[in-house]
Amino acid sequence: AAFMVLFLAACGGGDTDTDNAGDTGGDTGEAKKIRAGIGLNDAHPQYQSLLKFKELVEERTNGQIEVETYHSSQLGDDRTMTEALQLGSQEVTIPSTAPLVNFVPEFAVFDFPFLFPSEEVADTVLDGEVGQKFLGMLEDQNLVGLAYWENGFRDVTNSVRPIATAADFKGLKLRTMENQVHLEAFQALGANPTPMAFGELFTAMQQGTVDGQENPYATINLQKYYEVQDHVSNTHHIYSPFVFLMSKSFFDSLTEEQQQIVKDAAVEAGQHNRELNRKTNAESLEALQENGMTFTEVSPEAHAEMKELVQPVIDKYADQVGADLVQEVYDAIEAAQ
Template sequence: MNYFKIIFTTIFIFALFFVAAACGTAPAEPDAGEGTAGEAAPGVQRTIRAGIGLNDQHPQYLGLLKFKELVEERTDGSIVVETYHSGQLGDDRSMMEALQLGTQEVTVPSTAPIAGFVQEFTVFDFPFLFPSNEVADEVLDGEVGQMMLDKLDDQNLVGLAYWENGFRDLTNARRAVASMEDMKGLSIRTMENELHLEAFRALGANPTPMAFTELFTALQQGAVDGQENPVATVYLQGFHEVQDHISNTHHIYSPFVFLMSKTFFDSLTEEEQEIVRDAAREAGQHQRQLNREANAQYLDDLQEEGMTYTEIDEEARQEMIDTVQPVLDKYAERIGQDIVDQVYEAIREAQED
């Protein structure tokens, strides 16, 4: 009798065990702290890592600090912005790729490297495209500028606003440049952009593509004679220490584009999306103003530091414009003539306003 009691008790215990195990595999209710895509997770603080290539004195970085201030204030600190300068998170291309992968949230590159992802952006790097800052503002902040930003979605990137790098000028360590003749044979570092390379070849220089983080050392060691960047960048990166001449070629107006990872942007609520978009635009207006003030001041500072400043007269500039036109015609066909025509039409309308 005891034998049967033992068997019955054992079977009963095993039955209870399996019932408990089965109950334990039932689907759990969502944790109260979790959130779905596009829905804020209560009590969860998120971080935006924003990286750029320029240093912490440049107006671009000061613009990032303004963005940080606006976002953290308007989200009551539920979104925190960490800012990184001087290529701490990589060069422009690697940071854009990190945005695509969702391992970084924000970067603000020039349009030249963006053209490697969306070729239509090449149009903004056409030499002598924009005649002034004011015309550039109106075109970039208008319908044409938004049309171009919308093309970034397919690359898992969100374009929130245009900031300003500015008009690019030529520096070198060999001689004053007042014309195309003076430019012949100079080895010039350019961004890794085919249009820039072909344009400088047409102008008689020997362009060398190179990552920005490698540039100072290359100038210092004489690996290249010169480079081309806006005045603020020339001064703040200390290029005057290794360059003797600067010319106001103003050969390209270079916008910055405020980019956010689409993966991260889509995870935000509609209210948060509006906050970061507005903050990017407001910080961009602030950054443009700082940039223009800095370029004016730093041109004087560069001359005080010993650089020789050379003016490009209208005749010399027109010769440059005419010389690069075949290059522009080639790229217009590659990009799409309709896109190029829309940009030029927007520029004409802005000039008439």
């Protein structure tokens, strides 16, 4: 019932508002509103998990905090939404860590190709001391990192040729996220990459501005990229974390109890997100083939060659991140295995 009242209130149902005020505790003060936006569409596990966050927060605050959810870049892309959080004109977004490097350069370590060997190791490292240290770095940027969610291992698709080895990248126009490590890594593989916001990607592939892109299987399937792409390979070149971000000025305006509620809800909805995401990713490769894409397996030897080609890019950015911090991440990965 509380949900309905909020929904009606959000739709401008002024009359129903007062009728049901008692249900939400709405007469004890004005509800605070969280506008939460993401780039992926409403079929994606990220959005489904954002709905879980909404449910937990509205229930636990008895409607004192209302969550409005937006998908498909309705409020902007990862970068512009993060800027809106800094300005206080939006409260929540859940970007990939890659575009966050434009705000906190140290996050670039998570863009090192082939860094995490598995999702489980990523969970341990990100939820552990090192991962939390990176979240702490967001504060200076007027951002609060409440939890890591999962985007997942990324795989390349394109409409020119199947990719089995590094040589197959030659000359391919690939869209990358807005991140220098990704850009240079694909250049090192021989591709011709272009950074672009997620919301522009489908049209860019449709119009042939780019030949391909890279994203987890779930995204490729749920965003219907198979309509404009022919080939998919298990390049698994990068594990992409999401960060659940809140505007710091908004977070600071909450009571301590409310801060704890939003933090717990972000973590719990994040657990749900990881489970759902893994299940969806596992099911999506088959779905992609049913939807007409050819699947090409990258051999361990071909993976090793790709790794060798991108190593100079990793070395270059290890300097930027700082050798000690990079070592901390490597040690945590080692310890988690």
